[in-house]
Amino acid sequence: MLFEGLELVSALATLAACLVSVTLLLAVSQQLWQLRWAATRDKSCKLPIPKGSMGFPLIGETGHWLLQVFSKIFSHEALESYLPKIQLVIQDTLRAWSSQPEAINVYQEAQKLTFRMAIRVLLGFSIPEEELGHLFEVYQQFMENVFSLPVDLPFSGYRRGIQARQILQKSLEKAIREKLQCTQGKDYSDALDILIESSKEHGKEMTMQELKDGTLELIFAAYATTASASTSLIMQLLKHPAVLEKLREELRTQGILHSGGCACEGTLRLDTLSGLRYLDCVIKEVMRLFTPVSGGYRTVLQTFELDGFQIPKGWSVMYSIRDTHDTSPVFKDVNVFDPDRFSQARSEDKDGRFHYLPFGGGVRTCLGKHLAKLFLKVLAVELASTSRFELATRTFPRITLVPVLHPVDGLSVKFFGLDSNQNKILPETEAMLSATV
Template sequence: MAGARKVLHLLTAGKFFNSYIAYVSYEFRLTNILSYSALPLLVFSKIFSHEALETYLPKIQLVIQDTLRVWSSHPGSISVYCEAQKLTFRMAIRVLLGFRLSDEELNHLFQVFQQFVENVFSLPVDLPFSGYRRGIRARETLLKGLEKAIQEKLQNTQGKDYTDALDVLIESGKEHGNELTMQELKDATLELIFAAYATTASASTSLIMQLLKHPAVLEKLREELRGNGILHNGCVCEGALRVDTISSLHYLDCVIKELLRLFTPISGGYRTVLQTFELDGFQIPKGWSVLYSIRDTHDTAPVFKNVDVFDPDRFGQDRTEDKDGRFHYLPFGGGVRNCLGKQLAKLFLKTLAIELASMSRFELATRTFPKIMPVPVVHPAGELKVRFYGLDSNQNEIVTETEAILGATV
């Protein structure tokens, strides 16, 4: 099902449907992997509130800056999608969960999580050496690692300077007289990691690819940052970057909107029919699942011109192609059950764009760009190999000590 009118009916007819985003899961729902639906909507609303995002932002910025320094110090190219997955995993662990893990522990946990994710789509046949068995074992190992990290977090509360998402979850349980068990905490932790991981890594990779393909967009973004006194060289000024400041950057907002229009990480969502209804002359029986396509809706929306072209200015004040009908544009779903983490996702992507523009020059390390695969999330079919170089406060490339020696005159 695609098209704004049909999607409008599907996403707003609450009495007819239960809804979910269709993306990485054994049977469409992440909660089938977990033991229960870990995070109530009320808790989710606290975790992703404006106040919470303001608290997360400095930590997100630091994680991104540290990552870009590592990328720039690498002697060769990096595989962007793989590194973006590591980045979003690190963000979830350090920012959302507040775990104080060593780099070695973090890398080990990431490898286990990767094995778990890679086997999510396996047929549920529990045989030795099957993907399903590998996924179950990876999940068990992962939950043991998460339990250790949770216990250490609960025991070491001194010196903590902010409230993370897991803190909100724990306190919410206490407020309602229902302190969460360790199993519930582990499941909720895994759900938070899952929610922050695949789609954000996909969009981050698409962002870097589009900035590579469209240098004029990157330069226009730098001009906006420069005009607002935000362009920097990786030096964090306390309080300089705020959520409201980022929200006021109109061209940056256009870039991220266009990115999510053209490269929506997930293909769509679905609703389970609670009551038989009719749509366009077809009767949809109770109990059926109805899928809606986000990508097809974006591609066929009459409000967008040249839909295959990456053009952030389509969302600018002069054009505002999205003004006619909100259900022509739905990268995070729609209706009362849209993605509650969308503000965090957009904040992360905007912060990444700011840091890319401020800290790095980057170039494609291969002759051509890889093709794009749409499932399970949008990602390069091959490796997107990119070289990163650090920039100083004057936007000049930082020469490493080795390069300086090699380039010195004798």
């Protein structure tokens, strides 16, 4: 009898704990987007903010005119101008990785790489390297606390996130003012230039606060998911050396690699990358198996029925990208890393709509998807042509999905340059970047 009583108490305690957890989860789910917004956008911002699918403002949705701005920022012409700068940043990074005597934490270094790309290329800031390193640390603190419980107490994650945001905005304001004062020597228009000019064309002279908000949003958009995908790319090339060799063979065939293995200069253009079919297959397969985010939210515009259940108009629904990829009937052997599934001969993704959606789908598809794919393609080309790398641990780490997909230990890898020059930061690279940002 006593034993049964203890079982009952235990069951009630478990039920109570579950109820508390569910209540907390519901409360958090209602606060997350508000917190994310509060941590990135100042209340004095006057941009029109339409409501998102959860009833809260979503980052980047600042009016129809801003959607037009983003279409310019990620246009074919803009991507063509970003390409040589992205390549320089990646080459610089890989040389630094190869010069390290010890293995590197790929996920952490990929975060630094995507942050540097956003600062140097997208925003065109010429921030000194030492200051850039400090800014990255502050940004990491901001990111680590952006989804904290909205409890504004000393030493809370929320308070740390707000403090990091304030430091970030102060540094960003300094960089913006310096950029606005120095307009000479640029050979391309970066994303911030396009944002400023487009706002003037639409009679929306942006305040400094709005410029800081827009800058932080662009960094946010280019940072976490791209670092996740970059890490997954490197892990899969390590796991599948035959894929890496096939990629190298395609580069040789297209005249991007010399027979000795080093890259030919001046060979990367958008049309060149578009012609690398196997490279495209590799990137697609990485994004199929290792989509950085789980899914997205949408608002039901018209009542419909799904598997016998009626979904009313106005409801908020969440679609799962990973479950879609895992259960889609068009993909064969879904757990196998097989880039050839996207080849012209098989084209598994062409059979039906919305079976493959790493960047979402419909009118709300990711605006920056072309930039993300460009970055991954350039990284893959540089990895194949200028680096040798090997796993520094006995086994590959397991994967966690929160906050974005990444290896639990960050993926420890030792990089080696293919020749002696790969271990040196070429002075013309830094000079070239400084002259164009």
